[in-house]
Amino acid sequence: MNKKIRKIPLPVLWRVAAGLMAIVVCFLMICLFEKQRADSLYTFFIAPLSSVSALTGLVSYITPMLFVALGCTVVFQCRRYNLALIASFLLSACLVSIFLLQGDEKPVWYLVPAALIIGTTVGAVVTAIPGLMALRRRVNITLSSLLLSYFVLQLSSFLLEHSLRDPNAAEGASFEIPQRLWLPRILPGTELRLGVLFAAAALGLLYLLLYRSRIGYGIRAVGASESMSAYVGLSWSGVAMAAQLLAGALAGFGGAVEMMGIQTRYVWNGVFPSVAMFGILAALLADSNPLRAVLCCLFYGYLHQGAALLQAQTGFPTEVSLFAGTVSILFYFALCADLIPLPINGKRAVKSDAAVEKTEKKEGEVG
């Protein structure tokens, strides 16, 4: 058994350890703050996987998160930490809601594709702003994108107050988006909608783009070294802008999908959507790999669904899932630094260090 575990690559073990850490954190928080522990633990950990409808609900919930995570993988691979993806998601969701609510009388065949196009375009435009600021004036892209996210948060709250707000809805939510404008179901009787297929297609295309195409090679080359990519004749500025536009378009598309059947109302009045934050965390835990990002999204979606069910039952805060997610990422960072050795790989780490020392000695002798 131990030999089999040793064959697993270390990064995989670190990710599993980070996931276990998140589960332990949730377990401890529930044990500390809930009175009916057994029931709460069952609701949190078992209920999200207990039925087909719960499972399809989980897959449906992670669909927009996956779009944000895929966008993050592109910009992180290009080493442009453009976090305006949150703003892209938010503004896209807001504008799509306005478009769908105000054009309710028009036909579905026009409204649904137009809403998706609007979401994608808005997302790309929003992400392009910090990208251009960095390209033209070398403004720090992370700082400018975060400030832009706050700008968009205020703007979308203003739009919600003035164009969308339902006076009868609690917590400042918008009017309900009519059911005929939701994306069609792909399996009757479940929550799985066309957005899941879009996400799967985006995943496949992005994987091919990143690992089997020239532009993907360019994105990874610019992320690895700008000077090297310029030396081999790549236009690093063009590649970086293309990556950011693509990421923004993906996040914007996710925002549009979110408002077409997953969220029935626009609800983010002055707060950032947790689904976008989970998307960023998933991309970080997946180390910017699109395929691994799916598994990470599923894991964080599972934690969030458990927290949402528990909140409906006892009022326990859903933020516990985000808290556990960030703790898992910090634990993963620490493991990557190789400073917290796992008990399983401790011997291997010592062995590899010894091997490194040996080779260094040999090189020294030859030199």
Next chain:
Amino acid sequence: MAQLIELLRQMGAAVFDNGYLVRLLAVCTPLLLAAMGLVIARRSGVFFLAAEGVMTFSGMAAYFADALVCRALLAGAEQGSAEYEQLMARGARVGWMVGLLVGMIAGMLLAMLFALFLLRFKTDELLAGVVFNIFALSVSGMCLHLFDREDLLVSSAQVGALPVLSIPSLAQVPVLGGLLGSTGWLTYFSLLVPPAVFYLLNCTDFGLRLRAAEENPAALIGTGWSVQRTQLYGMLFAGGAVSLAGVAIALMPPQPVYTLQPNGAGYLAFAAVWASGGGILKSCVSVLLLGIVDACTDVWQGLSVPSGLISALLYAAALAGLWLHAHNLKRRGKVRLQMQQQIALGEEFPDRKKRWFRGGLRGKRKS
């Protein structure tokens, strides 16, 4: 037209009111404290993006420590009775002290944890900063709901605010009287912080080492000092100042309000420092400019002006500041390049006066 003129008149009256100055001092206090912490971090070569998270975390710790003290004191007392009022007054006297202490300790611990990831684990500073900020947001949301599960976005806990420094002899002065009677002591303390930071950075050996950690790490190592340790001590000061800023927001007099809606004060202070190139005086001026816009958003709340849009203006102003600073840097770079070209071609070295006359404002003024 008449309505617009009336609205403009009301806006002007709100700005020239005594309350505007009080509000300006109140919003500038946390921004100034955070900016000074960020100046120390920047001059020691640390990109302290987690400042927003540290502010959120310290503010949350201060508020709920204060609330716990008040709740413990008020336990068993009947609301509305004389005993209740007496205990409430005692809670207000004691609570803020406990809040201040707990907030400072919590914020500095988080700053040290960030420094551990940055300096020891060598985690990417941008990614670590973003994860720490999400971590602080999730913890504050969790604490709000765990303290009272019926609270949604705003806490309903009773807390004692930071005391107001009233000077009775000056209370009768026409303009300053109202200002001096309703401003917290932390505001006056924050005015002392920039000179203290200037002294620390420019007049002490420690300040010299801090600046060397950014500007010339090889020289620091050559004189036997550790760069990482120096940066860690710098982060201790920076964390302290930023934590105090978080406490100032959370326990702001006269009545503290704790909300989950993020205000991004840490990012605004960050933008102020970065747009000023890390200079103390310029950072103070930037903070004042941001404070002027921020105070306008507050005093115009009651008017028929879209408050969401005006709040968004604050972040747009910060983005514009970053853009202008980068533009200025680029122009300076061009002038330097021209000078280097002239020197390389053996042309006459342009003297200082001539240079200012050709490109700078000072030359135009002289002429």
